Amino acid sequence: MAGRRRAEIGLGERLALNRVGTFEWDLPEGTFELDAAGLAVYDIEPDEYDGRPESLLSRVAPEEGARLGAAVMSEIHAGRSSFGAYFRVRRRDGREQWTHMRGRVLRDEHGTPRSVVGIVRDADADRVQLAMTTPVQLAGWQRMTTVLQGTADALSRAMTVADVTAVLTGEGGLELFGADGLVLGLVKGDALQLVAVAGESTSELEELKLHRIDESLPLAEAVFTQRPRFV
Structure with a gap:
């Protein structure tokens, strides 16, 4: 029923x-x-x-x-x-x-x-919730909203993998996310191919250009479950 x-x-x-x-x-x-x-x-x-x-x-x-x-x-x-x-x-x-x-x-x-x-x-x-929100929390939410808006607008014009790569790792890409480093990868069969690495903090990941997807990688869970994985 x-x-x-x-x-x-x-x-x-x-x-x-x-x-x-x-x-x-x-x-x-x-x-x-x-x-x-x-x-x-x-x-x-x-x-x-x-x-x-x-x-x-x-x-x-x-x-x-x-x-x-x-x-x-x-x-x-x-x-x-x-x-x-x-x-x-x-x-x-x-x-x-x-x-x-x-x-x-x-x-x-x-x-x-x-x-x-x-x-x-x-x-x-929303008004009730915002009334209970601290100025620091509100500023963080507003910043995240701006980031998501800008990213969505940029990606809406991306037509190819190269376009997406340019948006996420090109000039201003890291600033858009407020990130020190960003990695973009594609799944091909059971292999993970990193197609772009940006930021000094990700330089050690270059060796993973072609890496078999297994549970030794934290992001394998994201691939298998189709859900974000935060570490």
Whole structure:
């Protein structure tokens, strides 16, 4: 019975149960489509929304909407492939709800941004968590977010192994991760081939250019389990 019940819960319902909705923003047309869960995040009924971003101003203050729109468009014009932003939604009962949007920019063959698809969610729990976070922890999280954003943007344009290698081990690659050294390897059959080694701290790994994958290597666990291994 439990197994059948889990199978009945689709992706949309799972998102809705966690107060997460989806959207599609058509940039040339200027329309902003929200699914039912997304409308619920804004506390708007389906028959109250006509698909125009301006109609969301009934729940988002004009100055907040202008700030959000400017921030998103700045990220798009800067060539970013994704973005995230927090903003406030005022619900029917007058309560302000902290809300988070995460979007992915889709471009045509000429690189022109055509649409943005993503999620919008009730982020009040984030505010509670951040209120309990120390400034040092918050600074660390913000730095990690910046690193992940920059890496994701760079890798989204990588088409070949050489491109990936250039992003991760080229100029500025170590600084991107805040790392002293970085190793990039490929698995071929039961052998591990190191294709790039960067940083003085990894110079001794050059001898592992071709190494049979066995349990003597800490990263063998990552290969076998497809999960990160930290040492």
